[in-house]
Amino acid sequence: MMRKVADSTVRRLSLYLRFLEEFEGQGVATVSSGALASRGSTTSAQVRKDLSFFGSFGKRGLGYPVLELADRLREILGLRQRYRVGMIGAGKIGSALVQYRGFRQRGFDIVAIFDNDPAKIGRQWNGLTIQDIALLESELARHPLDMAVLVTPAEPAQGVTDRLVRLGVKAILNFAPVQLVVPDDVVVKTVNLALELETLSYALANR
Amino acid sequence: MMRKVADSTVRRLSLYLRFLEEFEGQGVATVSSGALASRGSTTSAQVRKDLSFFGSFGKRGLGYPVLELADRLREILGLRQRYRVGMIGAGKIGSALVQYRGFRQRGFDIVAIFDNDPAKIGRQWNGLTIQDIALLESELARHPLDMAVLVTPAEPAQGVTDRLVRLGVKAILNFAPVQLVVPDDVVVKTVNLALELETLSYALANR
DNA sequence: GTTTGTGAAACGATTCACAGCT
DNA sequence: AGCTGTGAATCGTTTCACAAAC
Numbered sequence: 001m002m003r004k005v006a007d008s009t010v011r012r013l014s015l016y017l018r019f020l021e022e023f024e025g026q027g028v029a030t031v032s033s034g035a036l037a038s039r040g041s042t043t044s045a046q047v048r049k050d051l052s053f054f055g056s057f058g059k060r061g062l063g064y065p066v067l068e069l070a071d072r073l074r075e076i077l078g079l080r081q082r083y084r085v086g087m088i089g090a091g092k093i094g095s096a097l098v099q100y101r102g103f104r105q106r107g108f109d110i111v112a113i114f115d116n117d118p119a120k121i122g123r124q125w126n127g128l129t130i131q132d133i134a135l136l137e138s139e140l141a142r143h144p145l146d147m148a149v150l151v152t153p154a155e156p157a158q159g160v161t162d163r164l165v166r167l168g169v170k171a172i173l174n175f176a177p178v179q180l181v182v183p184d185d186v187v188v189k190t191v192n193l194a195l196e197l198e199t200l201s202y203a204l205a206n207r
Numbered sequence: 208m209m210r211k212v213a214d215s216t217v218r219r220l221s222l223y224l225r226f227l228e229e230f231e232g233q234g235v236a237t238v239s240s241g242a243l244a245s246r247g248s249t250t251s252a253q254v255r256k257d258l259s260f261f262g263s264f265g266k267r268g269l270g271y272p273v274l275e276l277a278d279r280l281r282e283i284l285g286l287r288q289r290y291r292v293g294m295i296g297a298g299k300i301g302s303a304l305v306q307y308r309g310f311r312q313r314g315f316d317i318v319a320i321f322d323n324d325p326a327k328i329g330r331q332w333n334g335l336t337i338q339d340i341a342l343l344e345s346e347l348a349r350h351p352l353d354m355a356v357l358v359t360p361a362e363p364a365q366g367v368t369d370r371l372v373r374l375g376v377k378a379i380l381n382f383a384p385v386q387l388v389v390p391d392d393v394v395v396k397t398v399n400l401a402l403e404l405e406t407l408s409y410a411l412a413n414r
Numbered sequence: 415g416t417t418t419g420t421g422a423a424a425c426g427a428t429t430c431a432c433a434g435c436t
Numbered sequence: 437a438g439c440t441g442t443g444a445a446t447c448g449t450t451t452c453a454c455a456a457a458c
Binding site: 010078194196 | 221354394401
């Protein structure tokens, strides 16, 4: 398949898909690169370049067919299927994410929650029982996961990651403030919330 | 002050600061660019280049003095002061963030919570009373904010942003899945959680 | 006339490599 | 000898600009 597409390009493709879905809802049939660009904050050339990595979907003089392009973007982004996602950690952020509608809407189903806190194990969240992390191996053997969302404290994060990797999980969304080490065939995306605030304080301090 | 430092550079500076604080805790007095680099996943040249934007703090043949460099990074990142942060929206993610220790630890104090849901207004979260968003203007007039964390649904996000901007808020961390429009002197950092998962599904689909 | 698709140019970030301090 | 600081080289991304398609 396609190789060497920049992360920034992939992120923009996700945004284009959202805009296309809005246009779809409004019954618009075709859309120009300029129209897509103005909805995001980019340029028409950027939109065309991004799309051209994957083929040519547009009609010159006309623009892009909304339905077809949306469908093709779903395929490119791997959104034609649903994903089984496990939540590792049942703290505050885990709780919020389990209930977050945006995940299910986009095809990501949270199907299991794990924690090591006896006070939490056995509780129900959104219809799911919080399971003992000690049962991770036996549980995933029967019900494999496509992805894991890691919302543990920093210390256990690498250890749990190693177990997930051994169990065949190939994608991890990491909220623990650590740099996880994984093999080449496993993708990790780290979100560090305090760090985002620090980019804001940097901007405030340097004006 | 300094201008034109890439966002990626600022993010690495935040990471270096964390590593320096760990070294500080271990009583290490000086650290080389190579040591800092291996803790993050970067190169010694990158570390030196990043730091060189702001001056030269190292001693050739020796490395960087841990305490001094950490302090200088705090100054650069605007972390010598604490920030008054308002949480706009008292939903699931707002709840998690209000209780998230990482913010306070790094100097970001959540001092007010606003929502428009009568069922939530008046409740206490972490010692703070959820206030009616209708009172945003009167409240901020008396108790100004340095930053806002926006955790509303997509629809009201731009409207609330306009009000925050009018009230002098210069930095917004946005979790609503929309592209906010703000004047040049206001900084916005958007975190789109569903989009992060989509970069993972892209990676899984294209291997 | 409008808009795509795409090489070429411009820009920006990272890596190299080495002179200069300690 | 070890490590920084930094210009120069490299690599990657974005923007330009225009021929080709409709």
